[in-house]
Amino acid sequence: MLKMNCFAGVVLALAVFMGISCTDTGTSAHRGDLSIDAAPAIAKAVKNVYPSLVRIYVVVNQPGGGRMRKFRAAGSGAIIDKQGYVVTNHHVAGNAKRIICSLTDRQEIEAELVGTDALSDIAVLKLDLSQLKGDSAEIPVARWGDSDKVRVGDEVFAMGSPAAVSQSVTKGIVSNTKLIMPKSSSGMFRLDGEDVGSVVRWLAHDAVIFGGNSGGPLVDANGRIIGINEIGLGSLGGAIPANVARYVAEQIIAHGYVKRSWTGMEVQPRLRSGKASSGVLVSGVIDASPAAHAGLQPGDVLTRFDGKTVDCEVPEQLPLFNQVVLGTPVGKKVNIDLIRGGKTVTLSLTTVAREAALPKPIELKSWGVTARNLSRMMALERRRSDKNGVLVGSLRPGGPCGEAKPAIQTNDIIRKVNGKAVKDIAALQSITSQATGDKTEPVGVMVTFLRGTRELMTMVKVGKEKASDKPARARKPWPAVSTQVLTRDLARGLGMEGKTGVRVTEVYPGRAGAKAGLKVGDVILTVDSESIEASQPEDGEVFETMIRQYRVGGEVVLGVRRGKKDVKIKMTLEAPPVSSDRLATCEDDNFEFTARNMSAMDKFRKKLDATLRGVLVVKVESGGWAALGGLASGDVLLSVQGQPTGDVDLLKTALEQIKAKRPRRVVFFIRRGIHTVYREIEPVWQAK
Amino acid sequence: MIKNMLWITACVVLTAVAPVLAEADPVADAARDIMKSYEKAIVHVEAVVKITATGGGPMKIPEQEQKVKVLGTIIDPSGLTVVPLLDPTKALGAMKINAGGQAITLKFKGEVREVKFRLADGTETPARLVMTDDDLSLAFVAPEKPFDKKTLAKIAHVDLAKAAPKPSMLDKIITLGRFGKTLNHTLNVKLGRVGAIVTKPRTFYVGAGSLGSPVFTVDGKLLGICTRRTTKGATRSVGMMSMLGGKGVSAGVPVILPAADVKEIADQAKGEMKKSKPE
Structure with missing residues (x-):
């Protein structure tokens, strides 16, 4: 559900309850075994719809930081067809990369997105019925009711999975059949650029809903779906009327999308000071649109559209008018009656296909950006005469576009690359692959782009990014102990006022410090009689740096305060363990994590058995499959899909084999602290 | 008569060459020989360093890119070259500055990119940073791809294995260097003397030389490479940094690091x- 709260009647805050932790409460309701101890009306309603409820888990893709980031979310839906079609909200599954549906008998099966419509916030999924077990091939189907017949005070049931728990039912009454956004919210509720309130008047009710109910059905006493729950507004829930949802769902099932007409006229309720007693006020006409070609003008008051009487005195009437216009067959020539200057005028207009407000974002990895094509309205709003070009969305810091000079920025429009016109993303991808070919290093391309009214040029180095030089560090002796700075306060507290140096906090067993006899609590004051000028936390490197000035194998005499005695400790300096950044690493693009071999110091720090074989996970890409599956930085990976991963070579081999087999689930066996744990990671394998 | 003529002739010749003999300078001769031998081992290395600062609290410090150009000495036939540190942030520790009455501790990080050689004849060729030694303020740069024959003919190298024995105080030394663009990258030579021999925590000589330049004894043996001795964390403010209330900055002292010590890191x-051999 999209939750809405009013603050002092002014601020309307929208918060999407997505990414809910999916905890099974253990309650179950098996199909055909539904025991309801309730009044007959309630029992009927529940029995008719409850078995068809679907709990939906999705992995959603969203652009950010130059990448398409994945995150988990959950919502609800209902099966509406024996073929396995499920209706839910666009904001639940419209941008899903993977969909898993949990049925009321607790079977979990995959589903695919058939189509989605941000304007009405409706999406349709199709269950993979081949995954159903046993005799459950016959699936229960919920039936649509007529939302136009719903009246205020009708008893209704909200069904779904609040907070992603098992399918649940709450009861309430219809509070309002024509709920629209309050004026304080500017009347706008946008999803992917679409103004949902322009076509939807919500059925408001007080059956309790919560995040996770989104997409779940609102059911009448006859057990028919009269709405699809979508929003929360204070204590009220808001459902998309079934008649709107059903029309959209049927369009999606038939065509994969909703066919809608566009005219280019913008309308609003009639002005109170206006003379007309009925009709819809034209507030604007988009240049070069069908409305403009037909001769419509701001100030016209439409009275009939395609033979239908239209009226809009109050905002609640606008969605009805929009439904009429949008629902007109694309390309149909319609007559429009209007009042202009007190006279009735009839104009003729031919509609064109309406485009989505925002085309889908795409990640252009070799450019380090997410980008979209331009829709007609996006082009018009930017005062562009055509839709050619690619609109830059987010940028990856340090990526090719971000590093160009001048850098490409969000909202820039790429128009040409190496002098070739860029019509859209497909063209840009084609030009890029021509330029980069099979080159292993970035290729500089000249990019012409628009920023506001200016046309700029820059050089972008696209393609496989060259890793920046990570030079090795010369091996120098190390103290073989860890220390903390003897701050002024600490010195005072230890009765060493005025002294500077470091206090030993850890002595690495078997190393030079231990061999020399250093102990935890020793305060090292001098190195070869040179005082250690460390007295503030930021002086933490001073002692180590002093030691590094010597040669491996050299000797130093440390001046140490041990308890109340001053002692001299001779230490033979040794080389440090291999630096972690020089250890072999495996970076996996499929699961999006990086692991490296473990050093002896890693095992010491993690208090692991020296004989333990595994690789250390050092990076898990936020929003990647590994992150979604629960792999975390710092985990020690012991095996993948049963294959031991004692070092990165073994890990690479295991991952290559898994990639070839492309299993649905991959089991990672992990050591995390004192625990071991299995994690199932479910990637969407890219097409071969 | 003939005898007299020969005597007169001998006197004339002696008179003519006497000034020359009086000005004979074996050190200058040695320096010229060194120049001739190693002129092509003295190169410039250029790079771009991206500098980021963290810890500024609400104060957002934009990333900066800085071009650096340092003197280098080729120390291996492959083109491996020793240079001063390319990353200027290595000389900075945590820095406390006063921003609007609030003390902020800044930490700087540099990322070295786009490294290239500028060889003695002006040829530019891509390079990569192989290793750094922050304590000795040295870095090692290698050709990105092995030099071809044509390029190999344009370079020479100093041999770190042929090191001079430990010098004595005030021994004469010869250093080679190369001016920057202003003086058309012309080779230069300087004469000096060992002014100090530091033994703790390790041996350094103090004498003439530009950072990155080789220092020779008068018998043509390599004494060491000129570098900078810094004391990280010993809090001394310098220049602009002191105006900013800087802390943790040390300008360091130019010193000569013995060739054997350079060789240890070079190995x-x-x-x-x-x-990580390039293809």
């Missing part, structure tokens, strides 16, 4: 080169 760098 590590060669090992790294083998590990």
